[in-house]
Amino acid sequence: xxxxxxxxxxxxxxxxxxxxxxxxxxxxxxxxxxxxxxxxxxxxxxxxxxxxxxxxxxxxxxxxxxxxxxxxxxxxxxxxxxxxxxxxxxxxxxxxxxxxxxxxxxxxxxxxxxxxxxxxxxxxxxxxxxxxxxxxxxxxxxxxxxxxxxxxxxxxxxxxxxxxxxxxxxxxxxxxxxxxxxxxxxxxxxxxxxxxxxxxxxxxxxxxxxxxxxxxxxxxxxxxxxxxxxxxxxxxxxxxxxxxxxxxxxxxxxxxxxxxxxxxxxxxxxxxxxxxxxxxxxxxxxxxxxxxxxxxxxxxxxxxxxxxxxxxxxxxxxxxxxxxxxxx
Ligand SMILES: *[C@@H]1O[C@H](CO)[C@@H](O)[C@H](O)[C@H]1NC(C)=O
Ligand SMILES: *[C@@H]1O[C@H](CO)[C@@H](O)[C@H](O)[C@H]1NC(C)=O
Ligand SMILES: *[C@@H]1O[C@H](CO)[C@@H](O)[C@H](O)[C@H]1NC(C)=O
Ligand SMILES: *[C@@H]1O[C@H](CO)[C@@H](O)[C@H](O)[C@H]1NC(C)=O
Numbered sequence: 001x002x003x004x005x006x007x008x009x010x011x012x013x014x015x016x017x018x019x020x021x022x023x024x025x026x027x028x029x030x031x032x033x034x035x036x037x038x039x040x041x042x043x044x045x046x047x048x049x050x051x052x053x054x055x056x057x058x059x060x061x062x063x064x065x066x067x068x069x070x071x072x073x074x075x076x077x078x079x080x081x082x083x084x085x086x087x088x089x090x091x092x093x094x095x096x097x098x099x100x101x102x103x104x105x106x107x108x109x110x111x112x113x114x115x116x117x118x119x120x121x122x123x124x125x126x127x128x129x130x131x132x133x134x135x136x137x138x139x140x141x142x143x144x145x146x147x148x149x150x151x152x153x154x155x156x157x158x159x160x161x162x163x164x165x166x167x168x169x170x171x172x173x174x175x176x177x178x179x180x181x182x183x184x185x186x187x188x189x190x191x192x193x194x195x196x197x198x199x200x201x202x203x204x205x206x207x208x209x210x211x212x213x214x215x216x217x218x219x220x221x222x223x224x225x226x227x228x229x230x231x232x233x234x235x236x237x238x239x240x241x242x243x244x245x246x247x248x249x250x251x252x253x254x255x256x257x258x259x260x261x262x263x264x265x266x267x268x269x270x271x272x273x274x275x276x277x278x279x280x281x282x283x284x285x286x287x288x289x290x291x292x293x294x295x296x297x298x299x300x301x302x303x304x305x306x307x308x309x310x311x312x313x314x315x316x317x318x319x320x321x322x323x324x325x326x327x328x
């Protein structure tokens with residue numbers, strides 16, 4: 001524990017010295033909460049993109065997959081999760097360690113899964129979570145995670161077949177989405193995906209129909225090209241339909257009628273869906289379903305060691321700052 005307090009002092013010094021220059025608004029999947037415990041940073045998460053965790057802007061880019069240059073599955077550990085259980089996603093804004101994302105980066109939150117054996121390639125991704133915009137409360141999912149300081153609970157479908165999976169979490173920021181990405185490369189939505197690796201246990205057999213990434217979003221999709229500063233009465237969450245547990249009994253990736261592919265999800269439908277109804281997002285850090293983050297010496301040291309080997313000093317600063325945040 002001596003090492004821990006030393007590193008926390010170091011983190012504090014770095015926080016003070018580097019907060020302003022690093023603030024960038026960008027966000028990344030920092031850690032997961034599983035079985036009521038906040039896991040160490042990066043545990044079973046594929047390596048982060050780069051210093052500032054820039055968003056992906058081209059929806060055709062292979063970076064849309066996991067926003068990493070390292071798709072080598074073996075370099076990332078696995079985390080065990082029982083099908084049907086809730087896990088907590090924790091996002092941190094690059095360079096702050098204390099916010100989820102710049103509050104101006106409004107938009108939906110989504111999560112997808114794919115069998116790990118696919119390495120993310122092919123028609124393999126099924127959506128397991130989506131939360132867009134609620135015209136009644138005028139709140140975006142990003143508003144909610146800003147309020148919860150980055151925590152969002154999602155449910156792993158109870159009926160999926162056990163095995164190793166990729167979990168892809170994503171925030172889509174729409175603050176510049178009034179212009180279409182294309183000739184203007186600085187226009188359009190900003191995608192913030194990251195991937196984790198989960199070993200799912202259970203007795204399910206479902207193999208939900210999957211979709212290819214990139215391929216799920218087009219720059220002109222109604223939920224991608226949108227002026228969020230106009231009055232909004234509805235919002236169409238982009239991507240394929242969310243997988244409904246129990247609905248895959250007789251389907252697999254190869255036998256799905258074209259009719260079932262069209263996506264007509266709206267916020268109205270989403271608000272009534274079980275995900276919104278049964279998974280309220282914590283409104284304060286104390287309402288989070290996982291136990292307060294526990295930093296145990298083992299993972300911290302592992303992370304610190306890993307960090308010291310990295311070329312990216314700034315990224316290491318992120319890690320130390322975030323750890324400091326955890327220990328508060
Ligand atoms: C996943 O794909 C990347 C290239 O996209 C490759 O470098 C990596 O080795 C692959 N991993 C596995 C486990 O196939
Ligand atoms: C969560 O609990 C399940 C069931 O006991 C176990 O298999 C899994 O490894 C645990 N996951 C983590 C990350 O501790
Ligand atoms: C993305 O790919 C599709 C299909 O290949 C193509 O029609 C489209 O023009 C591409 N979009 C961009 C923005 O490059
Ligand atoms: C998942 O979370 C929701 C809302 O917090 C809760 O109603 C539900 O019982 C949880 N499910 C499990 C399996 O813990």
